[in-house]
Amino acid sequence: MTDRDDAEGSANAEPGADTEVPGDSEDPNEGEQYHLEVEPGDVADAVLLPGNPERVPKITAFWDDSEEVGHHREYRTVTGTYEGAPISVTSTGIGSPSAAIAVEELARVGADTLLRVGSCGAIQPEMSVGDLVITTGAVRQEGTSAEYVREDYPSSADHEVVSALIAAAERLGYDYHTGITMSADSFYAGQGRPGFEGFEAAGSDRLVDDLREANVANIEMEASAILTLANVYDLRAGAVCTVYANRETGEFRTEGEQRAAETASLAVKLLARMDEIKRERGVDRWHAGLSLE
Template identity: 75%
Template sequence: MTADSEDPNDEVQYHLAVGPDDVAETVLVPGDPERVEKIVDLWDEFELVAEHREFRTATGAHRGTPISTTSTGIGSPSAAIALEELARVGCETFVRVGSCGAIQPGMDVGDLVITTGAVRQEGTSDEYVREDYPATADDRVVAALVAAAEELGYDYHVGVTASADSFYPGQGRPGFEGFEAAGSDDLVEDLREAGVLNIEMEASSILTLAGLYGLRAGAVCTVYANRVTGEFRTEGESRAAETASLAATYLERMDERAREAGADRWHPGLGLGDASE
C-alpha cells in the first residue's frame, strides 16, 4: 500500500503532466521531443498540452481524426513510463514513430520499416513479464500503417524489429576507445540471418506492455542507416510521421466499420474505406 503522495495513479500523471482531457485515444510516440513539432506540422490543427523532462505532448486532429503525440526520450525505460501514464488517462492505441538502422540488403536510407513483432533485447519488458512472452504488433495497426504507406507511395518493409538498450555495443558498434562487448561481433549477423529487418530502442517494450494491458500498438521507423552498406543519412524523417498520422485515420475508419457491421473487431473483410472522406 503506497501513501497518497507516492500514488502514480493521480489524474494528472507524474512524469507526463497530462490528464484525461489532454489526450486523444490514439497517440503517436516518437523518441525525440523535437520530432513532436515535425509531426504536428502535418496535422490540421494542434495544441501543445504538456512538456516535462523528455516528455512533450500535443493533441490535435489529422484529416478530422483526433490524435495526440507524446515524445518518450531514448530507450525503453522512458517509453514504458510514457505508455503507462498515457494508458492511465484513457489512451488505447500507440504507434511508435522512429528512426532505425536496417540490417538487411536491399533496404535503402529513407525507406520505412513497419514492425510486426520485436526481439526483446532490452531489459524493461523483462521487469513486466517472462522473457518468452512475445512482443507483437496489433494486426489492425500493421494493416493501417501498410495502407497509409501505400496511399502515400512510400517504400516500406514489413517484418521483425530488434530493440536494444544500447546504441553502441548493444547494436554491435564499438564503445569508447574501441571497446567491444561480448558477442557484439556476431550480433548484427545473427539477427540478419534470423530475418530481422532493423534495430532500434523502444518498439519491443511498447508492444509488450500494450499486449499485457489489452491495448493496440505498432511501430513505423524511417531507415537512417544501413548496416550492410555502411550508409547513414537523416533522410525521410517526415515519412514515418506522415504514415503514422494517416494510419490513425484508417484505424478510426476500421473501428467505425466494425461497429457498423456489429463485429467484435475489424477484419480485412470489412474493408478500410477512403481515409480522405
C-alpha cells in the same frame, strides 16, 4: 514552482527542512500524471510516440490543428486532429525505460492505441536509407519488458495497426518493408558498435550477422517494450521507423524522417475508420474482408 519541482529539489533542502509531497508514493498519478503532466481528457485515444521531443512539431505539421497539453523532461505531448480524426503525440526520450513510463501514464489517462514513430538501422541489404520499416513483432533485447512479464512472452504488433500502417504507406506511395525489429538498450555496445576507445562487448562481432540470418529487419530502442506492455494491458500498438542507416551497406543519412510521421498520422485516420466499420458491422475486430473505403 510545482509540488513536483519541490520534491525533486528536496535533496538540496536545508538539513531538517520539511518537504510535503501530496499523493501516494506507490502510485503518484491521481489526476495529473507524474511524468507526462497530462490528465484524463488531454489526449486522444490514439497517440504517436516519437523519441525526440524535437520531432513533435515535425509530426504536428501534417495535422489540421494542434495544442500542447503537457511538457516535462523528455515528455512533450500535443493533441489535435488529422483529417478530422482526434490524435495526440507524446515524445518518450531514448530507450525503453522512458518509453514504458509514457505507455503507463498514457494508458491511465485513456489512450488505447499507441504508434511508435522513429528512426532505425536496417540490417537487410535491400533496405535503402529513407525507406520505412513497419514492425510486425520485436526481439526483446531490452530489459524493461522483462520487469513486466517473462522473457519468452512475445512482443507482437497489433494486426489492425500493422494493416493501417501498410495501407497508409501504400496510399502515400512510400517504400516500406515489414518484419521483425530488434530493440536494444544501448546505441553502441547493444547494437554491435564499438564503445569508447574501441571497446567491444562479448558477442558484438556476431550480433548483426546473427540477427540478419534470422531475418530480423531493423534495430532501434523502444518498440519491443511498447508492444509488450500494450499486449499486457490489452492496448493496440505498432511501430513505423524511417531507415537512417543500413548496417549491411554502411550507408547513413538522416533522410525521410517525415515519411514515418505522415504515415503514422494517416494510419490513425484509417484506424478511426476501422473502428467505425466495426461498430457498423457489429464486430470486435477489423479484418481484410471489411473494406476501408
